[in-house]
Amino acid sequence: MTTGYLHSLESFGAVDGPGIRFVVFLSGCPLRCLYCHNPDTWEQKQTLCMTPPQVMEKIRSERSFLLRGGVTLSGGEPLMQPAFCEELLTLCRQEGFHTAIDTSGSIPLSQSRHAIDLANMLLLDIKDIDPEDCRTLTGKTNENALATLDHCEQTGKEVWIRHVLVPGYTLNPDKLRRLAEKLSGYRCVKRVELLPYHTMGLYKWEALGIPCKLADTPTPTDDEIAMANGFFTKQKTPAAE
Numbered sequence: 001m002t003t004g005y006l007h008s009l010e011s012f013g014a015v016d017g018p019g020i021r022f023v024v025f026l027s028g029c030p031l032r033c034l035y036c037h038n039p040d041t042w043e044q045k046q047t048l049c050m051t052p053p054q055v056m057e058k059i060r061s062e063r064s065f066l067l068r069g070g071v072t073l074s075g076g077e078p079l080m081q082p083a084f085c086e087e088l089l090t091l092c093r094q095e096g097f098h099t100a101i102d103t104s105g106s107i108p109l110s111q112s113r114h115a116i117d118l119a120n121m122l123l124l125d126i127k128d129i130d131p132e133d134c135r136t137l138t139g140k141t142n143e144n145a146l147a148t149l150d151h152c153e154q155t156g157k158e159v160w161i162r163h164v165l166v167p168g169y170t171l172n173p174d175k176l177r178r179l180a181e182k183l184s185g186y187r188c189v190k191r192v193e194l195l196p197y198h199t200m201g202l203y204k205w206e207a208l209g210i211p212c213k214l215a216d217t218p219t220p221t222d223d224e225i226a227m228a229n230g231f232f233t234k235q236k237t238p239a240a241e
Helices: 052-060 082-094 109-118 131-138 143-155 173-183 202-208 222-234
Strands: 004-013 021-026 048-050 070-074 099-103 121-125 158-165 189-196
Touching: 004 052, 021 052, 021 082, 048 052, 052 082, 070 082, 082 099, 082 109, 099 109, 109 143, 121 143, 143 158, 158 222, 173 222, 189 222
Parallel strands: 021 070, 070 099, 099 121, 121 158, 158 189
Antiparallel strands: 004 021, 004 048
C-alpha cells in the first residue's frame, strides 16, 4: 500500500474541473514558477500522510455533493507521486467517481502515463509556449508538458488547458497567437482557461522567507485580458476564458 504525502484536502472545490470536486492536494513540485500562489506545496513534506483507502473514506463521506462533479488530484504536482495517484484513481473508478488530474505536465510520460490513462480528464497548465522562456519562468522547459498533451491527443483523453497571463512573460501577443494556433489543432482540448496573474499568494512567499521576483508585477487589465482571449476566439479554440 502506497502512502501519499499530502498538503491538504478540500471537500467543496468549485474551480478544479467540472462540477463540485473533492480536491486532493499532494505536496512536492519539480517547478519553481515565479508566479506560484502555493509555494508552500513545493517541498514533499510528511506532515499529512495518508493511504489511498484512507483518502477514499473522506471522499465517500462527501458523495452526495459530488454526483455532478468528482475528484481532482492537484498539488503541488500530483504526478510526482504516480503510484499513489494510480491507486487512488483506481479506487475512484471502481466507485464511479469522475476523476481529473490538475498537472503542469512536467513529469516525463515514462513515469506519469499510467496515472494519466486512469483519469477521466486532465487540467493541463501550459506555462509558456516558448521552451527557453518556460525555463526562465518555471525552472524547466515545456517539453514534457507538450509531450503530455500529445499523449492525450493520441489516446482521446479530454483536456482543459490552463494558461496564466503574466505581464512581461506570457502576456505577449506573439506568444498568445502561437499558443492559440497550436492548441487549435488538438481535438482533445475541450476548454481553455486564461487566468490573470495575481498576487494573492504573495503572503506565502513572505512567510517562507522566499523573495518573489514578481511581487511588484501588476495584474493584467481588462483590455489585456480581452486581447488575450481574442487570439483564442479567432482560432475557434473551445471556451476560451
